[in-house]
Amino acid sequence: MRSFAYQRATEPESALAARAANADSRYLGGGTNLVDLMKLGVETPDLLIDVTSLSLTDITETSDGGVRIGAGVRNSDLAAHPLIRRRYPAIAQAILSGASGQLRNLATVGGNLMQRTRCAYFTDVTKPCNKRDPGSGCPARTGEHHNLAILGGSTHCIATSPSDLAVALVACDAVVHVREGSDSIERAVPIDSFRTLPGNHPERETSVDPAALITALSLPALPIAAASHYRKVRERASYAFAIGSIAAAIEVRDGVVTDSRIAYGAVAPVPWRAHRAEAELLGKPAGIEAFEFAADTELSAAQPLPGNAYKLGLIRNLTVDVLSKLSGVTR
Ligand SMILES: Cc1cc2nc3c(=O)[nH]c(=O)nc-3n(C[C@H](O)[C@H](O)[C@H](O)COP(=O)(O)OP(=O)(O)OC[C@H]3O[C@@H](n4cnc5c(N)ncnc54)[C@H](O)[C@@H]3O)c2cc1C
């Protein structure tokens, strides 16, 4: 392991200044992803700027009925908070479906959003990988890709975003608050456009400056989210990343769908908001047929490879099952 310096920041300004002064520095949250990547030689920072003492640990109700969550809030605390459990249960469920109790106690909201892909080539520095080493190639397309993307990938990268929390946040219309540059004011970025698709530059993962500091998340007042649900499919019952997941909420009046929120995990380089499926459902009678058609409409853009085509059926079944349960539809 390379030697590195450590600095504890107590104000966002000093964290931003230290980061701006050193391109090889990184913010340190709980360290549960970054330190692992350092041990593997994937990340080689020469300075870690600890951002866990920035006083960004509050969860507060906002005057417009929403909730603001500091970037330093630990994942366990977010999942356990009454406002989250009551108004956005999919978020609590998504967190509790991930990692382990010990990891969730350490992991922060900011670090969770910025965690890197679990693609096996990305974490193996002996292999080429366009995301880790731009221009070196992407062996996943012809190699091991059973848990990689069927939506939103490019010829340069088909990595999936691993965060469960981010999928639920996308379904709940969350906004990410960031500061960029030492004298900057906070900027609000809708979470749906926070992470970017790989295109020709898989090394770029967000729409903000790579040195941006996440300060908070905000959730709007969203009555439909009070009955939201997160369902995760994985290869063993606990302590495993998703191979497919869904965060969803649906509102049905007189048998007709009047609103919905659907997001998928582990199928794309970003937590995938299913805008097409939502548009397809609006005004349709709630039922198995409509749910299947909505899922198929969303998945019509998929470009599966031989090893991950199973995700088409998985996501279709998840969509039908979760929307049916949420709306009381029986087969
Ligand atoms: C064994 C294991 C199993 C796991 N299983 C799951 C799972 O099933 N589902 C799941 O969703 N996750 C899972 N995780 C991932 C875990 O959720 C992440 O490691 C964790 O959320 C990262 O948070 P952290 O605070 O420790 O981030 P860190 O490791 O500290 O940082 C991660 C990245 O975020 C950046 N960063 C941190 N804070 C900020 C900030 N405020 N602003 C800007 N950038 C910042 C860092 O520079 C770094 O690049 C697992 C992890 C492990 C080790």
Ligand code: SF4
């Ligand atoms: S899918 Fe992306 S992360 Fe995985 S090897 Fe290809 S370029 Fe690297």
